[in-house]
Amino acid sequence: MPVMMPRLKTTSWMDLPTRAAAGWVLLMVVAALVAAHIAPYDITAIDLRHRLAPPVGFGGTMLHILGTDDLGRDVASRLIYSIRTSLLVAFGATAISVFVGTAIGFTAAYFGRLVEHVLLLMIDVQASLPFLIVALAMLAFLGNSLPLFVTLMGLYGWERNARLARGLAIAAGAQGYASATRQLGAHPLRVYVRHILPNSVATLLVAATVTFPEIVLVESGLSFLGLGVQPPMSSLGVMVAAGREYITRAPWMLLAPSLVIVLTAVAVSVLGDWLRDQLDPTLK
Amino acid sequence: MTATIIGFVGPKVLRAALSILVVVTLTFVVLRASGDPALQILGPSARAADLEAFRRHWGLDQPLSLQYLRYIQAAFHGDFGNSMLGGKPALDIVLERVPLTLALMIPSLILTMLIGIPVGAYAAMHRDSWVDRSVMMLTVLGFTVPSFVLGLLLILIFSVTLGLFPSGGADRAAGFVLPVLTLGIGGAAIIARFTRSAMIEVLSQLYVVAASAKGVTWRQVVRQHALPNAIIPVLTLFGLMLGGQVAGAVLVENVFGWPGIGQLLVVSVANRDHAVVQVILLLVTLTMTSANLLMDLLYGVFDPRLRASSAGSH
Amino acid sequence: MTLLRLESVSRRFPVGSSILGSRKYLAAVDGVSLNVEAGQTTGIVGESGCGKSTTGRIALGLDSPDSGRVLFQGSLLPRIGSKEWRSQRRQMQLVFQDTLGALDRRMTVDALIAEPLEIHAVGDAASRRQRVWELLQAVGLGDDQHMLYPHQLSGGQRQRVVLARALAPKPSLLVCDEPVSALDVSVQAQIINLLVDLQRELGLGILFISHDLRIVRHVSDRIVVMYLGRVVEQGRADVIIDHPAHPYTQALVSAMPRLPGGFDQYVPLSGEPPSATDRPSGCPFNSRCPVAQDICRQSLPELLPLDSKREVACHRVRDR
Ligand SMILES: Nc1ncnc2c1ncn2[C@@H]1O[C@H](COP(=O)(O)OP(=O)(O)O)[C@@H](O)[C@H]1O
Ligand code: SF4
Ligand SMILES: [Mg+2]
Secondary structure (H helix, E strand, C coil), X not given: CCCCCCCECCCCCCCHHHHHHHHHHHHHHHHHHCHHHHCCCCCCCCCHHHCCCCCECCCECCCCCCCECCCCCEHHHHXXXXXXXXXXXXXXHHHHHHHHHHHHHHHHHHHCHHHHHHHHHHHHHHHHCCHHHHHHHHHHHHCCCHHHHHHHHHCCCXXXXXXXXXXXXXXXXXXXXXXXXXXXXXXXXXXXXXXXXXXXXXXXXXXXXHHHHHHHHHHHHHHHCCCCCCCCCCCHHHHHHHHHCCCCCCCHHHHHHHHHHHXXXXXXXXXXXXXXHHECCCCC | CHHHHHHHHHHHHHHHHHHHHHHHHHHHHHHHHCCCHHHHHHCCCXXXXXXXXXXXXXXXXXXXXXXXXXXXXXXXXXXXXXXXXXXXXXXXXXXXXXXXXXXXXXXXXXHHHHHHHHHHHXXXXXXXXXXXXXXXXXXXXXXXXXXXHHHHHHHHXXXXXXXXXXXCCCCCHHHHHHHHHHHHHHHHHHHHHHHHHHHHHHHHHHHHHHHHCCCCCHHHHHHXXXXXXXXXXXXXXXXXXXXXXXXXXXHHHHHHCCCCXXXXXXXXXXXXXXHHHHHHHHHHHHHHHHHHHHHHHHHHHHCHHHHHHHHHHC | CEEEEEEEEEEEEEECCCCCCCCEEEEEEEEEEXXXXXXXXXXXXXXXXXXXXXXXXXXXXXXXXXXXXEEECCEECCCCCCHHHHHHCCCEEEECCCHHHHCCCCCCHHHHHHHHHHHCCCCCHHHHHHHHHHHHHHCCCCCCCCXXXXXXXXXXXXXXXXXXXXXXXXXXXXXXXXXCCCCCHHHHHHHHHHHHHHHHHHXXXXXXXXXXXXXXXXXXXXXXXXXXXXXXXXXXXXXXXXXXXXXXXXXXXXXXXXXXXXXXXXXXXXXXXXXXXXXXXCCCCCXXXXXXXXXXXXXXXXXXXXXXXEEECCCCCCCC
């Protein structure tokens, strides 16, 4: 395989905040992967004798480390499964967003002329509208199901990725290796798949680290509104919405998932900044 | 001169109009692709005669191209039919809620500016100081704490724990303090970051000016040149930020039980009240498109060089 | 046998477009005719911006002329991007100046050289490996370089890779656009000698483009001198170098190190060429020509045969 992964500079290593961020993200990913093994309870396991039990350190017992909710369900267990759902949705959606955006951006750059103008107009329209409103309208028109919801979340940021991919393709053309390969007699598709795409992967991955935490936020927002992930599945937004009813009596129901949302979003964006710094564009 | 102005304004207006057409068209396509509107709107329990009447009334028995034209025509008049709930025209229902949403958004946008610009400017002028660094750290939080979480935290602190403000409701003046604060803080973080980087750029250019202009203090240079120049990009950002504020308003209204458009939207989506959702979508599209157009034009007014070059290149 | 033939080829580019005002054009190439014979080299020389690269791109079929024709082996070039065009690329190849930009930095030397063979589905994997090996030898790249990446090579080595890539599909025409201008003088000589040797071995027709007459002279059988998009003199290389007839050619030749027995009259060339957007009326060279007269500002001199060995575009060529 002639294609290499983006090279990382070997000289600099992560500073403390980046290491903390990486640690947190790793923790979240591991929690999501092995949720079934580490969650102490089933997410629907009701324990009516211990309803609204506080977390350890606030008068609670080791039985329910992060306390319980209004039905006596274990908050820690629900949290772990919610992380899993939120990350899975965001992961799938980010993949869709980068894929669709790249395809559209390359298409615009390749065809140029009218095709490019039309696609650029679509990109501008999407960029000028708040995504949440568009998503809500689509949910109203199309109804909700998990696959549809993930696809819909995959529309988040497609316009940004498309702009980026178009820019990368145009830059590659200007750089010479793309036109050099084309003049060898290569089919344009080959030029895109074998040259421009591999040369763009690093940048597109960095863009994905920007898209990912934003999708986590949008997903949790929609789920909070009751229009995203539907019960019996739980996501971080669903938990926040449930906790809101008990904000006075059991604030942990609200605080635990909120904290996870905030920390994850901050950590991923810190990590994204680091990654961006590490990708050495000149490959010296 | 007039030719230049038309050359500058014309394409932008055309683009704005095209954007709106794209949204209306896509709405039509999605709605038609998602199934029989009569069945969806009247529900599966509707009588056949009602369905028939509905289809005839909305021209659904006509060819698709004609339906499309009628749809555009209706959209142009804001006529999307009646809301399923209450049966009033959807447009009226939405317009009723507009003042309430504006009552949140306008103060919060002002708050955004009042906090964001001075903080960003101060951070830029004391670059790399501890103040600058803490401001930057705080703005990251401002970016990443979603408004519904922030709103709930404010309720927890100011309303549940301290008992200072009510946790919502549009019936009391104090009820709007927390929602406005929630919306304003997130926006302020963005504005502060942006002002800071715009200021730093302008300042670095100004060192040259200041070095050559004798007898003028640094403070005067900043006041006369840096701030006005830095405000131009901040102004355009404002147009972009509006979108975030609209989305934020939807969440915040639902956190605080504020009966504006955002709450109406969520209820309508949950009930799949197509008419109301379409009106809101179009309203947001119109608002965003005109805001962007306005910012574009203002940018041209503030920066004549841009006007000249953009008229020349398109 | 004539391999490539350009017949009064012109190409103009729009400059400073505007929706209201009328478009201005820049005539990059204006009525250029030239031939490349099989197994021989035609050199194009002229100052930067005179339209050499544009002529080269049109000759290769990478750009199409606004008017005029390009004939390769007697037939017109296919439409750019078409299937026929793509398969014809095997026949005609380009060697660039910017070797770092022209090579995908994520590919190793042998993958780069194998790529044209893959594109045109030449042979099977084993025979392609064999061919890559031969090509590495032919361009003088060693055993230890074939697994390196472009940025790990020197400029001269990269130019050898570009050359090997161009030669891989066994073309009959090579267009070399400033192939050595980015290299050190000592390396220039190596690459030029390699090119000359390869041409002799493979019988290639070459269109060799350079702003440097010394290099063009060294490789060319025929020389075409361009000024502001037009051919001002062309003919047999030895004649052009030893007895330049056009004042511009004379200036170029006299700026070269003196050759014993050659043209030794010193004609200084002052200033820069005028911009291609506002070409002077009449002879394009009149603003810098030491012997210009009124007629030179009024009418454009045609390219006419001076003797059996060359053509010159100058009103005063017979006066002197
Ligand atoms: N794609 C293009 N668009 C506009 N102008 C061009 C383009 N390519 C070349 N030119 C112009 O045409 C003229 C000739 O360029 P070129 O053929 O590259 O000259 P040379 O190779 O002799 O330096 C120059 O003035 C150049 O600016
Ligand atoms: S035509 Fe006149 S200006 Fe042109 S080269 Fe000849 S003498 Fe000089
Ligand atoms: Mg050139």
